[in-house]
Amino acid sequence: MSNQDKLIIFDTTLRDGEQSPGASMTRDEKVRIARALERMRVDVIEAGFPIASPGDFEAVQAVARAVQDSTVCGLARALDKDIDQAGEALKPAASARIHTFIATSPIHMQMKLRMQPEQVIEQAVHAVKRARGFTDNVEFSPEDAGRSETDFLCRVIEAVIDAGASTINIPDTVGYNLPHQFGELVRTLIERVPNSDKAVFSVHCHNDLGLAVGNSLSAVLNGARQVECTINGLGERAGNASLEEVVMAVRTRQDLFPCDTRLDTTQIMTCSRLVSGITGFSVQPNKAIVGANAFAHESGIHQDGVLKSRETYEIMRAQDVGWAANRIVLGKHSGRNAFRTRLQELGIEFAAEEELNNAFSRFKDLADKKHEIFDEDLQALVTESGLESANDWLKLVALKVCSETGETPHAHLTLWEDGEEKLVDSVGSGPVDAAFRAIEALINSGTELQLYSVNNITSGTDSQGEVTVRLQKGGRIVNGQGADTDIVIASAKAYVNAINKIIQRDERAHPQLGDV
Numbered sequence: 001m002s003n004q005d006k007l008i009i010f011d012t013t014l015r016d017g018e019q020s021p022g023a024s025m026t027r028d029e030k031v032r033i034a035r036a037l038e039r040m041r042v043d044v045i046e047a048g049f050p051i052a053s054p055g056d057f058e059a060v061q062a063v064a065r066a067v068q069d070s071t072v073c074g075l076a077r078a079l080d081k082d083i084d085q086a087g088e089a090l091k092p093a094a095s096a097r098i099h100t101f102i103a104t105s106p107i108h109m110q111m112k113l114r115m116q117p118e119q120v121i122e123q124a125v126h127a128v129k130r131a132r133g134f135t136d137n138v139e140f141s142p143e144d145a146g147r148s149e150t151d152f153l154c155r156v157i158e159a160v161i162d163a164g165a166s167t168i169n170i171p172d173t174v175g176y177n178l179p180h181q182f183g184e185l186v187r188t189l190i191e192r193v194p195n196s197d198k199a200v201f202s203v204h205c206h207n208d209l210g211l212a213v214g215n216s217l218s219a220v221l222n223g224a225r226q227v228e229c230t231i232n233g234l235g236e237r238a239g240n241a242s243l244e245e246v247v248m249a250v251r252t253r254q255d256l257f258p259c260d261t262r263l264d265t266t267q268i269m270t271c272s273r274l275v276s277g278i279t280g281f282s283v284q285p286n287k288a289i290v291g292a293n294a295f296a297h298e299s300g301i302h303q304d305g306v307l308k309s310r311e312t313y314e315i316m317r318a319q320d321v322g323w324a325a326n327r328i329v330l331g332k333h334s335g336r337n338a339f340r341t342r343l344q345e346l347g348i349e350f351a352a353e354e355e356l357n358n359a360f361s362r363f364k365d366l367a368d369k370k371h372e373i374f375d376e377d378l379q380a381l382v383t384e385s386g387l388e389s390a391n392d393w394l395k396l397v398a399l400k401v402c403s404e405t406g407e408t409p410h411a412h413l414t415l416w417e418d419g420e421e422k423l424v425d426s427v428g429s430g431p432v433d434a435a436f437r438a439i440e441a442l443i444n445s446g447t448e449l450q451l452y453s454v455n456n457i458t459s460g461t462d463s464q465g466e467v468t469v470r471l472q473k474g475g476r477i478v479n480g481q482g483a484d485t486d487i488v489i490a491s492a493k494a495y496v497n498a499i500n501k502i503i504q505r506d507e508r509a510h511p512q513l514g515d516v
């Protein structure tokens with residue numbers, strides 16, 4: 001593929017995606033997602049914002065160590081301390097990129113930065129030069145480009161390319177642009193910036209008006225050769241352009257696009273499930289490509305058409321994005337080798353034998369309750385193994401719930417709290433409420449429940465329920481997850497997981513707000 005034919009996919013699930021309230025990920029979770037992205041052949045993985053906190057620094061460093069075949073990128077404001085932290089965190093990477101940015105729109109320069117345009121250019125140039133001290137692969141973003149003046153953007157871009165930036169990313173930070181307008185902006189910049197041929201033009205679109213994918217595709221038709229996107233469209237506010245939609249639009253409409261990605265699209269569903277499992281952000285059923293209904297045909301007319309000829313109503317093949325009909329992959333009698341092999345086929349590998357043993361013993365427990373184990377069950381099970389850590393302050397030991405017509409539901413709970421086993425009883429308006437009240441009776445966390453949701457992992461009443469609990473305390477928001485064939489137990493696991501996260505989470509800074 002020549003540079004012009006190649007569309008670079010820059011995934012920012014681990015950075016912008018993580019900026020969604022409650023979507024924060026641990027270092028190990030980031031490494032698991034990064035490995036799945038690498039397997040899908042994503043070109044660049046933005047692993048985080050290293051200056052934000054020691055935890056973020058370590059996560060970027062761990063991803064840099066784990067990934068070999070994708071470039072690993074770290075975000076840095078146009079500040080020396082940010083760039084140095086990013087450079088340091090990326091040292092172990094086989095291929096590293098520093099992504100530095102500063103705002104260029106009048107409103108951001110005046111209200112947020114309180115800087116004159118000339119100072120912004122100077123700082124941008126300085127930042128790119130400093131980043132070049134760590135790597136040749138430097139990306140620059142004029143933040144809020146979608147609301148910046150075109151003449152000023154041209155000046156900034158020319159200066160940072162001269163300073164050594166090899167990727168120029170045009171963000172529609174607030175999701176304000178319309179597709180024809182955004183495409184036009186990208187075309188104008190490429191035409192008017194005299195040294196534009198020395199850089200790849202990229203776009204980063206937010207979805208506030210539901211146009212992130214449309215804007216990204218319009219930019220590609222107008223010369224952009226990198227798209228920044230996230231799995232399931234996760235991201236700040238309404239999210240970023242969804243990777244799976246961008247990639248499949250370009251692949252499906254090769255009659256219109258002069259370029260294509262190198263992605264192995266059959267990995268899309270694995271990545272989608274992994275990200276929703278880890279973050280607790282479930283995918284709506286009618287979401288394009290990865291929603292449960294994306295390839296389902298409800299109406300009789302459609303079904304008849306599809307049975308006669310798939311192309312009547314389907315423009316893509318479900319298996320090309322990794323949808324396999326619910327396959328029974330393993331059962332009660334499957335051994336460790338079969339378990340390990342199927343997980344490897346799903347792109348899941350364990351760093352330590354102990355983790356495999358732990359997951360295998362959970363698998364055996366599950367197989368006792370549920371005879372048919374599907375790929376989705378395995379993914380949930382592994383996500384759950386990853387959710388528990390040796391440092392957890394709270395562990396669910398046992399839960400008994402009595403629920404009967406006409407009687408008040410009652411929970412009897414055993415929790416392990418900081419090394420001590422404790423028992424408590426509670427009542428509630430329903431069995432889940434009773435279980436949550438029992439946990440709170442013991443720990444009195446002072447958190448506020450913001451969201452409670454249950455999804456079935458596979459079809460059938462014997463399916464595991466996957467529960468997400470979102471808790472808020474002092475402005476911090478976390479999502480906890482739990483899965484079990486018993487949804488009350490899944491709920492208690494999710495609540496305990498959220499409590500552990502809210503306790504462990506260190507303070508971190510947001511790249512686009514405030515100082516560090």
Ligand code: KIV
Nearest residue numbers: 101141143144171173
């Ligand atoms: O939306 C945005 O402008 C960003 C930048 C940091 C690229 O996320």
Ligand code: ZN
Nearest residue numbers: 016173204236
């Ligand atoms: Zn963004």
